[in-house]
Amino acid sequence: MTDYVRETHREFLKASRAAVADRGLQQILGRLGDTLGRKNREAWQALPNSDAIRERARSIKDATLADLATHLATLENSVVARGGQVYYADDGAAACQIICQLVKERGFQRVVKSKSMTSEEIHLNAALEQAGIETVETDFGEYIIQVAGHRPSHIVGPALHLSARDVARILSPVAGETLPVEREALAAFARRQLRSKFAAAEVGITGVNFAIAETGSIVLVSNEGNARLTTALPRIHIAVMGIEKVIPRFQDLAWFLKVLARAATGQKLSVYTSIITGPRAAGELDGPDEFHLVILDNGRSKILGSPLRESLFCIRCGACLNACPIYRNVGGHAYGGVYSGPIGAVLTPLYDGLAEHHHLPHASSLCGACQAACPVKIQIPQMLIQLREQLHEETPNDSRGESRAYRLWAAVLRRPWLYRWSSWWATRTVGRWFRRQPWIRRLPAGLAGWTEHRDFPAPAPLRFRDWWRRNSREQP
Ligand code: SF4
Numbered sequence: 313m314t315d316y317v318r319e320t321h322r323e324f325l326k327a328s329r330a331a332v333a334d335r336g337l338q339q340i341l342g343r344l345g346d347t348l349g350r351k352n353r354e355a356w357q358a359l360p361n362s363d364a365i366r367e368r369a370r371s372i373k374d375a376t377l378a379d380l381a382t383h384l385a386t387l388e389n390s391v392v393a394r395g396g397q398v399y400y401a402d403d404g405a406a407a408c409q410i411i412c413q414l415v416k417e418r419g420f421q422r423v424v425k426s427k428s429m430t431s432e433e434i435h436l437n438a439a440l441e442q443a444g445i446e447t448v449e450t451d452f453g454e455y456i457i458q459v460a461g462h463r464p465s466h467i468v469g470p471a472l473h474l475s476a477r478d479v480a481r482i483l484s485p486v487a488g489e490t491l492p493v494e495r496e497a498l499a500a501f502a503r504r505q506l507r508s509k510f511a512a513a514e515v516g517i518t519g520v521n522f523a524i525a526e527t528g529s530i531v532l533v534s535n536e537g538n539a540r541l542t543t544a545l546p547r548i549h550i551a552v553m554g555i556e557k558v559i560p561r562f563q564d565l566a567w568f569l570k571v572l573a574r575a576a577t578g579q580k581l582s583v584y585t586s587i588i589t590g591p592r593a594a595g596e597l598d599g600p601d602e603f604h605l606v607i608l609d610n611g612r613s614k615i616l617g618s619p620l621r622e623s624l625f626c627i628r629c630g631a632c633l634n635a636c637p638i639y640r641n642v643g644g645h646a647y648g649g650v651y652s653g654p655i656g657a658v659l660t661p662l663y664d665g666l667a668e669h670h671h672l673p674h675a676s677s678l679c680g681a682c683q684a685a686c687p688v689k690i691q692i693p694q695m696l697i698q699l700r701e702q703l704h705e706e707t708p709n710d711s712r713g714e715s716r717a718y719r720l721w722a723a724v725l726r727r728p729w730l731y732r733w734s735s736w737w738a739t740r741t742v743g744r745w746f747r748r749q750p751w752i753r754r755l756p757a758g759l760a761g762w763t764e765h766r767d768f769p770a771p772a773p774l775r776f777r778d779w780w781r782r783n784s785r786e787q788p
Contacts, residue, residue: 320648324671327646332765337473341640344472348634351578352685359574369567370688373625376560377616383525383558384607390528394590396603404434407608411436411517411550412443414604418548420445420514424506426532426539427451428519429628430552430608432464432650433663436517447517448509450538452502459486465644465652467630468576473643506538516542516600520553521627522568523605525560529589530605533572533582543588549600551588555612556624568627571687575629611663620695623658625688632682632692638675647672654682654692658699666703673699713758735775743771 331337356362376383388398401407415423423445425431437458440447449458453471457464460482464470471479479498480491487501518539522531530551532539543549559565565587573579592599615621633639633653644652649660649669657672673696682692724730746752751767754760762768774782 320668321671324646324648324675327648328642331642331646336475336478337643338641340473340475341643344634345640348577348630349640349685352575352631352634355574355578355580359570365567365570366687366689369571369627370625372559372564372567373556373688376558377556377621377624380555380558380616383560384555386525386560387523387528387558387607390525391590391603391605392528394528394603395593396528396590396605399604399606401606401608401610403610404608407434407552407606407610408436408439410606411552412439412445414548414550415440415445415515416443418514420547422509422513423447423515423517424450424509424513424542424546425454425517426519426534426542427454427470428517428552429464429467429650430519430554431517433610434552434608436552448506448513450506450510450542451534451536452499452538455502455506456482459483463645463650466633467628467651467653467655469630473645510541510545513542513546515548515550516544516546517550517552518542520551520557520605521572522565523553523558524562524565524587525558527562527589529562529587531565532586532588533569533584534586535577535579535583537584540584540586543586543600544598547600548602548604549588549591550604550606552606552608554608554610554624556626572627572629575627575631575685575687615662619698620658620662622690623655623662623695625690626655626659627688629687631685631687632690635681635685637677637679637681642675647675654696655690658692658695661699666699667707670703670707673703732777735777739771739773739775743773746770747773 359365391398399410401410415421421444423440425437425447427449431437437447437449449455451470453469454464456471456474456479460471460474462471462473465473474482476493476495476498480493483498483501484491486505491498491501518530518532520530521533523529524531530553532543559568569581569585573582576582588599588603591601591603612624615624630653632655633644636654639653644656647653647656647660649656649664649672651659651663654676657675661669661672676693676696678693678696680693683689686692724734747770750770752770753763753767755763755768772779
């Protein structure tokens with residue numbers, strides 16, 4: 313383990329401990345499982361044939377990725393045929409450069425954005441601001457964290473880590489007065505604030521939930537009206553998407569719309585589903601003069617041919633976060649990347665480097681709750697194990713004590729006589745010592761992490777094989 317890797321690992325543990333000790337955050341995270349997690353489970357139960365529908369959505373993703381180049385080419389042709397422009401970006405820096413150039417070469421200076429995890433992934437706001445372009449997030453949660461200078465803490469609820477009191481404290485300096493903590497009042501303030509930004513913006517930037525190859529349409533799913541204003545009022549609309557967002561046909565969309573909102577918030581359908589095809593056409597009353605679609609790779613094509621390709625099935629609903637016992641204890645910021653939770657533990661190492669995010673594949677109990685909640689049944693636990701194996705091959709663990717312990721363990725397991733003898737010996741010596749109390753409060757150094765937040769059960773007085781022998785004699 314390099315010093316840098318050790319440091320990131322320490323940072324993760326430090327951030328996790330701070331999150332666990334933060335009572336306000338713990339209350340918010342506790343409610344998350346009781347609300348969104350429960351709604352997600354109820355939504356699947358209420359949807360007839362939900363399992364078959366999820367399988368169908370999954371199989372569409374699988375088939376699309378198998379012929380991705382063809383579908384992207386079809387998408388490009390369709391967008392161009394409807395008057396739009398398409399750009400391919402190998403990485404985040406290239407995507408930011410394309411977008412900044414589109415804005416600057418027209419002499420524009422004001423941008424409004426609707427929520428987009430892809431734009432977070434490429435750090436677009438920082439690039440726009442560095443280019444001297446005023447950028448305003450218009451999703452309420454995104455607006456709050458932009459003012460606060462935070463990273464999103466949840467895929468669908470970026471400001472989920474903040475209470476109404478926190479939001480009032482963050483927005484009051486912008487308002488120039490002390491705002492009340494009532495949610496309606498805070499939302500009304502943001503609405504007033506953003507209205508003038510929409511009216512003045514020359515450019516609207518959005519993400520893409522799905523891009524339909526056969527029609528060249530992009531689909532935006534949201535619960536606030538901001539995406540519609542972002543795409544309708546400014547002179548140009550720039551959409552940024554990962555290569556995996558393409559779906560072949562219009563009819564495929566229905567399968568994803570059936571599962572996306574149910575998984576994200578338990579709604580049957582989000583409040584707004586906007587299907588946008590090119591710029592304003594002749595005879596249309598509103599819409600932008602220009603439409604530009606930036607298609608981002610950023611390491612995705614490498615993942616495509618790897619055992620981790622299922623990570624590209626993700627439709628960013630956030631259900632795996634709501635179900636995950638780790639996320640529900642440490643929240644989103646401890647993960648250290650833009651994507652958090654179980655899918656973040658897969659995506660962040662893949663997009664930003666495994667060595668830099670060495671700790672994330674281990675930030676899971678592998679309980680499988682994420683896979684059960686996922687609308688496209690992504691096998692997240694298997695991918696985390698795969699990443700752990702990859703990590704071990706790339707950066708073998710240089711902790712001599714741990715390596716020796718595993719070698720000894722393997723040697724014992726390979727020899728049944730030695731296993732029998734050592735378990736007999738351990739039960740009579742170390743086991744007896746630990747059995748002085750029913751629960752062990754503190755394990756010795758090296759294992760002490762286990763008992764930092766919970767007790768450990770004392771070992772049984774009998775080995776299982778002795779118990780079995782005795783009981784099978786008593787009950788023939
Ligand atoms: S992995 Fe599945 S559950 Fe998690 S965000 Fe992606 S689609 Fe949703």
